Amino acid sequence: QSALTQPRSVSGSPGQSVTISCTGTSSDIGGYNYVSWYQQHPGKAPKLMIYAVSKRPSGVPDRFSGSKSGSTASLTISGLQAEDEADYYCYSYAGTYTYVFGTGTKVAVL
Amino acid sequence: QVQLVESGGGVVQPGKSLRLSCAASGFTFSSHGMHWVRQAPGKGLEWVAIIRYDGSVKNYVDSVKGRFTISRDNSKDTLYLQMDSLRVEDTAVYYCAREGPQTEFDPWGQGTLVAVSS
Secondary structure, three states, X not given: OOOEEOOOEEEEOOXXXXXXXXXXXXOOHHXXXXXXXXXXXXXXXXEEEEEOOOEOOOOOOOOEEEEEEOOEEEEEEOOOOHHHOEEEEEEEEOOOOOEEEXXXXXXXXX | OOEEEEEOOEEEOOOOOEEEEEEEEOOOHHHOOEEEEEXXXXXXXXXXXXXXXXXXXXEEOHHHOOOEEXXXXXXXOEEEEEEOOOOHHHOEEEEXXXXXXXXXXXXXXXXXXXXXXX
């Protein structure tokens, strides 16, 4: 199972919006609505930000939103804040107890 | 609160074995699938293994099949990863994570570092 494809980095100024894409195939993202997104600050464990494509866990700010079209999922951060600077990973279920993460995207707040 | 705490990491020579543990608390451990995910230094996340809530199903990423074994003891609320025939490329921080109803990973443990080096 190959990793999902994400851009290596994206950046934006405080208050702006950034969107991270996550491209898979019909065997993973395109086949299931089990897409989630994780935020990871340096030296820390990943944190769930979005699950089931577009649902936000309790405590996650509503400036984080998720969507999916075909085999590509997206995470949008609106109203970018300094604390949003981190690595972000997408994930998709790929069938028969197989799971795959994205390559990761570094978000820089300028 | 819901918590996962890994232990058992360390420095080991190639070809040797190591067993990781993940102690769960704050939730009904026996009701959830559990995963191991690893992250090599400076690299991304890689899913390693899954065990169903009752232990009846296990699966692994191809690179560890035949070398790693995931198991659980629901009476002790503990998840394990037995790693045999370790390779240099297995060097990583290993995280355990609980599987949610939509296959999401939440929460994660703090991770334990495994370094395979001669």
